[in-house]
Amino acid sequence: MKFYLSRRNTILLVILVIFAIIAVRLFSIQIIQKDFRETAENNALKYVTIYPARGRILDRNGNTIVENKITYDIMVTPRNVPEFDTLAICNIFGLDLDYVREKFASYKANARKIGFGSMPFLKQVGSAQFNAFAEKAFLFPGFDAVARTARVYPVNAGGNLIGYVSEVDRDYIEAHPEYRAGDYAGKTGIERAYEKRLAGEKGYTVYYRDAHGQIKGHYEDGALDKEAVAGSDITTTIDANLQAYGEILMRNKVGSVVAIEPSTGEILTLISSPGIDVSQLAEINKYYKEISENPYNPMFNRTVQSAQPPGSVFKLVNGLIGLQEGVLTRETRYPCNRGYTNGKVHVGCHGHPSPINLPQSIAMSCNAYYCYVLRNIMDNRKYDNIEESFNKWRDYVTSFGFGHKLGSDVPYELGGNVPTVNTYNKLHGKGRWKSLSIISLSIGQGELGCTPLHLANFCATIANRGWFYTPHMIKGDEEHPLDSAYTVKNYPMVDQKYFPLIVEGMNMSVYGDGGTSHVAQVPGVNMCGKTGTAQNPHGDDHSVFICFAPKDNPQIAVAAYIENGGFGATWAAPIASLIVEKYLNGEIADSRKELETRVKNGYLLNKVPVRKRKR
Amino acid sequence: MNRHKNPYRKLDWTLIGCWLALVLFGWINIFSVLHGESSNIFDFHQKYGMHFVWICISLVSAFLIIRVIPANFWQGTAWITYGGVILLLMATLVMGVSSHGSQSWIQIGGFRLQPAEFSKITTSLALATVMSKYGFSLKTLPNIARVAAVLLLPMAIILLENETGSMLVYVGFLVVLFREGMSGWILVIGFLIVLEFILTIITSPYVALVVGLAVFLMIWFFKKDQYLLGVLVTTLTVVALAFLPKLLEIEAVAAVNPLPAETWLAIILSVVALFYIIRIIIRSPRKTFERNAFIVLLCGVLFVLSVQFFYSHVLQDHQRNRIDVFLGLVDDPKGVGYNLHQSMVAIGSGGFAGKGFMNGTQTSLGYVPEQETDFIFCTIGEEWGFLGALFILALYLTIIFRIIILADRAKDSFTRIYGYCVAMCIAVHIVINIGMTIGLMPVIGIPLPFLSYGGSAMLAFTAMLAIFIKLAFEDRKI
Incomplete structure (x- = not known):
């Protein structure tokens, strides 16, 4: 079949085909391909972030512990930077010429990725330098300053407790997609635990800009803008003065002091020594290397992370269990002849009158007495075998909070350790161990690991005569009521009626004949305390002390754990009692000034073995 | 009114x-x-x-x-x-x-x-x-x-x-x-010139020559009303020439033959389509048609061979740049x-x-x-x-x-x-x-x-x- 088009129609047909090709192409780029719209927005819309002020952190009395000051980040839009006086920039900010060159070399290398975007040039510039820059800003097109806030610490207290804020890195952004490069976030301590409340919400202003990167105005009259919401203030339960005082006492010692208000579970002080000085917090990046290379590891929050044997303090736990189990009464007496001996097993003790009853055993911290107590608990006829009685004992112990995380709001809290049946089955073989094999548990040695927070909480439990609130360091307010975990009383498995006996013993320890805690006597305060001396394979014994005061209606319960400090009465008891005195009396009595000076000047770092740390 | x-x-x-x-x-x-x-x-x-x-x-x-x-x-x-x-x-x-x-x-x-x-x-x-x-x-x-x-x-x-x-x-x-x-030959030749020019620059002179030959074959057979034979011969020729360099393992020719097989297929289809357009436009007696077709082929070969030279020596920098970006x-x-x-x-x-x-x-x-x-x-x-x-x-x-x-x-x-x-x-x-x-x-x-x-x-x-x-x-x- 042959057909021919007229020349006119040939021409019309060819034109029609070409127009159809154009229409198809338009359809393709305007309707099928979606990425042009995105490119157009990236081209023309500029999001300027408004950073909210971070919430302040207050202590229990309303004193500010952490607040903000304004600093500036100098941003640069590399595309808009013409040739400029590099030296002048260096002079204003006190920079090396190399720093500037390096920065611009990296912008050039990433020019395609940056496009019209702004990059941080210099961070956290103070107002003096900012003013110097602002005066000459016209000389440096493409540079501008963004107001940021930086942390200031009016009280030198609680470096570890507060934690630091720093710029988020790539890993952090991956885990928290709502953050962008350049944002700051709390990395440790309260700053981390309450990041959501403190951080507030970022806002932004949307501008549109022309092809030269010039801002031409508010896009859609601000319809897309978002206001920044300032972070909320946080009131902690910490007493800043007490915290600061405690940190002075703990200077040059390795260990922890934890003070709790027993009636509320509020943490009054939380000292881990050595700690991070607040002056280092603000510029953590500058000091990070120094801090992380410190052999005593100031980053390590010993109060919740260092689980150590509690020593004699633990006798109180065994005493309470014995009472509850009915194998012990106030008047149960046991002899002690410089220790407890049974076959090959010998647990030594110091010289004291014998035989003694329960309160006396606490006051004089008799080791032998608690060997009998533990054996009676373990070999109780009620239970078929040692495993059963051990499990019962373990249930008692964990009901005081030991052996697991208390659930406080202190970040990175660890649970410590209370051995299980399995521990001994593995150690000795199943059925091949008996009460004598675990006799060291009676005096708080062996496989036990308790954090200072555990001990302070236990002390608060005794102060309350049988219950505790989970310790916490943030006060609730109307907007953020306290989590129910902190408002429900916890009752250990020991009946409240047995606690006064323990209190009596602790009181006798401070005031009674032969008491081990006489050093903790504070004028005008009816103190109850218990010393502990925890043996450990790494040098001198750890010095441990828990105390609460006043005896009736206690207001403060303290646990002090001084590593390699020797006897409980040597360092821990003076420190803990000074804390109590400072808190209850406001000042240190003249009669105890000498003790205070000794504590302040005490230097124990050389006694602490420096171990290679695992990260 | x-x-x-x-x-x-x-x-x-x-x-x-x-x-x-x-x-x-x-x-x-x-x-x-x-x-x-x-x-x-x-x-x-x-x-x-x-x-x-x-x-x-x-x-x-x-x-x-x-x-x-x-x-x-x-x-x-x-x-x-x-x-x-x-x-x-x-x-x-x-x-x-x-x-x-x-x-x-x-x-x-x-x-x-x-x-x-x-x-x-x-x-x-x-x-x-x-x-x-x-x-x-x-x-x-x-x-x-x-x-x-x-x-x-x-x-x-x-x-x-x-x-x-x-x-x-x-x-x-x-x-x-x-x-x-x-x-209508003038328009067809003009169109082919542009086509060959672009092909020479973005692919290689070899590809351009193969395409030119294919167009010639199509015109040749179609004019004799041997449609099926035309499509068959053209397709076979293009396929053969497309894979010839690889078969002979001639490195130099392989280097100027960078197109994948599906592109070659597209070329064949385009050439067939092109034929119909050409047939609509041109109505000349068989004899002149054949003569003209040969002239087109000859000129095409010369043209393709000279494009590389023209492109790199005659065009000014900004023109070459524009062509490069456009292509x-x-x-x-x-x-x-x-x-x-x-x-x-x-x-x-x-x-x-x-x-x-x-x-x-x-x-x-x-x-x-x-x-x-x-x-x-x-x-x-x-x-x-x-x-x-x-x-x-x-x-x-x-x-x-x-x-x-x-x-x-x-x-x-x-x-x-x-x-x-x-x-x-x-x-x-x-x-x-x-x-x-x-x-x-x-x-x-x-x-x-x-x-x-x-x-x-x-x-x-x-x-x-x-x-x-x-x-x-x-x-x-x-």
């Missing part, structure tokens, strides 16, 4: 309506691109105000052409106007104002004129005068020489002005010659490709219905270059979307088709030839301009008829159209 009293009712109001719609649409789009805060569209210190002045001047000119100047004035003065514009073009060469690397403006009083724009009218008039002579046939050598002279003289000067875009418009006149009896050989959205990239972003971001009048970001924020002149279509694409773009295309298609239909049925050959010239001029401008903004054509500076900012172009296109309307109007009275 009143109807017959007013003879101007017989004017072609379709063309006038389309013209008015395009001009007004162009004006508000120029305003949309250039407006600032609280600006007035009648502010004559601004380009959009000036554009309105030019619209008025064009309107007055059109009125004069239709109502005052007699129709035969144009044929009578064709040589005078042609000569005048040639002189102006030459004057521009000597004392013109240059901008954007081309020297095409001439300052007359307060106005700057672009004689190249007007040369399209005068060339059309001159061409129509030459070809409408009684007994004119394109088959005699003197006639061919006359036509060539009329076209080549202004082309040469414009080329010297470095105004590549305007020069390309003259290629459109070849279609007019085709309508007037020129062999996708270099990817450089910030450099030479910036215009193309931003232009496609602007149009593409318009979507189906556009961002709305005065709401375009890409064009009004200056991302698209020359946005009020050569890239005005970007604004339309961005603010009015696919719908707006189609509307404009429809208006243009109406104008072109209407002119061709009116021209083709004109009794006077001068009117017919001039009409085809006008239609092709407008069509080439549109295809090159819109094709450029959507990445189908290289970036060539050329205005969009009736829409772009620019007094010379506005006046020239309006006058050109008005003359045709007048001629067609008079022709209907005969």
Whole structure:
């Protein structure tokens, strides 16, 4: 079949085909391909972030512990930077010429990725330098300053407790997609635990800009803008003065002091020594290397992370269990002849009158007495075998909070350790161990690991005569009521009626004949305390002390754990009692000034073995 | 009864309506691109105000052409106007104002004129005068020489002005010659030249030669009505040649044969499709057909072999760059490709219905270059979307088709030839301009008829159209 088009129609047909090709192409780029719209927005819309002020952190009395000051980040839009006086920039900010060159070399290398975007040039510039820059800003097109806030610490207290804020890195952004490069976030301590409340919400202003990167105005009259919401203030339960005082006492010692208000579970002080000085917090990046290379590891929050044997303090736990189990009464007496001996097993003790009853055993911290107590608990006829009685004992112990995380709001809290049946089955073989094999548990040695927070909480439990609130360091307010975990009383498995006996013993320890805690006597305060001396394979014994005061209606319960400090009465008891005195009396009595000076000047770092740390 | 009293009712109001719609649409789009805060569209210190002045001047000119100047004035003065514009073009060469690397403006009083724009009218008039002579046939050598002279003289000067875009418009006149009896072979050869040129540069001379051979084979067999055999032989040849280098393991040839198999398949299909187009266009006796086909093949071989040389030695740097970017050989959205990239972003971001009048970001924020002149279509694409773009295309298609239909049925050959010239001029401008903004054509500076900012172009296109309307109007009275 042959057909021919007229020349006119040939021409019309060819034109029609070409127009159809154009229409198809338009359809393709305007309707099928979606990425042009995105490119157009990236081209023309500029999001300027408004950073909210971070919430302040207050202590229990309303004193500010952490607040903000304004600093500036100098941003640069590399595309808009013409040739400029590099030296002048260096002079204003006190920079090396190399720093500037390096920065611009990296912008050039990433020019395609940056496009019209702004990059941080210099961070956290103070107002003096900012003013110097602002005066000459016209000389440096493409540079501008963004107001940021930086942390200031009016009280030198609680470096570890507060934690630091720093710029988020790539890993952090991956885990928290709502953050962008350049944002700051709390990395440790309260700053981390309450990041959501403190951080507030970022806002932004949307501008549109022309092809030269010039801002031409508010896009859609601000319809897309978002206001920044300032972070909320946080009131902690910490007493800043007490915290600061405690940190002075703990200077040059390795260990922890934890003070709790027993009636509320509020943490009054939380000292881990050595700690991070607040002056280092603000510029953590500058000091990070120094801090992380410190052999005593100031980053390590010993109060919740260092689980150590509690020593004699633990006798109180065994005493309470014995009472509850009915194998012990106030008047149960046991002899002690410089220790407890049974076959090959010998647990030594110091010289004291014998035989003694329960309160006396606490006051004089008799080791032998608690060997009998533990054996009676373990070999109780009620239970078929040692495993059963051990499990019962373990249930008692964990009901005081030991052996697991208390659930406080202190970040990175660890649970410590209370051995299980399995521990001994593995150690000795199943059925091949008996009460004598675990006799060291009676005096708080062996496989036990308790954090200072555990001990302070236990002390608060005794102060309350049988219950505790989970310790916490943030006060609730109307907007953020306290989590129910902190408002429900916890009752250990020991009946409240047995606690006064323990209190009596602790009181006798401070005031009674032969008491081990006489050093903790504070004028005008009816103190109850218990010393502990925890043996450990790494040098001198750890010095441990828990105390609460006043005896009736206690207001403060303290646990002090001084590593390699020797006897409980040597360092821990003076420190803990000074804390109590400072808190209850406001000042240190003249009669105890000498003790205070000794504590302040005490230097124990050389006694602490420096171990290679695992990260 | 009143109807017959007013003879101007017989004017072609379709063309006038389309013209008015395009001009007004162009004006508000120029305003949309250039407006600032609280600006007035009648502010004559601004380009959009000036554009309105030019619209008025064009309107007055059109009125004069239709109502005052007699129709035969144009044929009578064709040589005078042609000569005048040639002189102006030459004057521009000597004392013109240059901008954007081309020297095409001439300052007359307060106005700057672009004689190249007007040369399209005068060339059309001159061409129509030459070809409408009684007994004119394109088959005699003197006639061919006359036509060539009329076209080549202004082309040469414009080329010297470095105004590549305007020069390309003259290629459109070849279609007019085709309508007037020129062999379709010329158009086919022209098309093949461009095809071979592009293939040589973006692939390799080898690929170009294989494609050329395939076209030849198709024409050869199809002319003998051996359709099936033709497709079979062509396909086999292409496949064989495509895989020959690999089979022989000739490294050097393999290096110039970079296309994957599916591309070769596409080539075969395209060649078959191409055949049908060629067959529609060409009707010559078998003997000349075969002879011409051989000439095409021979010239093709020579052409392909010389393109590489031409490309790397004859073309100027900026021309080579533009070709490279257009052909996708270099990817450089910030450099030479910036215009193309931003232009496609602007149009593409318009979507189906556009961002709305005065709401375009890409064009009004200056991302698209020359946005009020050569890239005005970007604004339309961005603010009015696919719908707006189609509307404009429809208006243009109406104008072109209407002119061709009116021209083709004109009794006077001068009117017919001039009409085809006008239609092709407008069509080439549109295809090159819109094709450029959507990445189908290289970036060539050329205005969009009736829409772009620019007094010379506005006046020239309006006058050109008005003359045709007048001629067609008079022709209907005969």
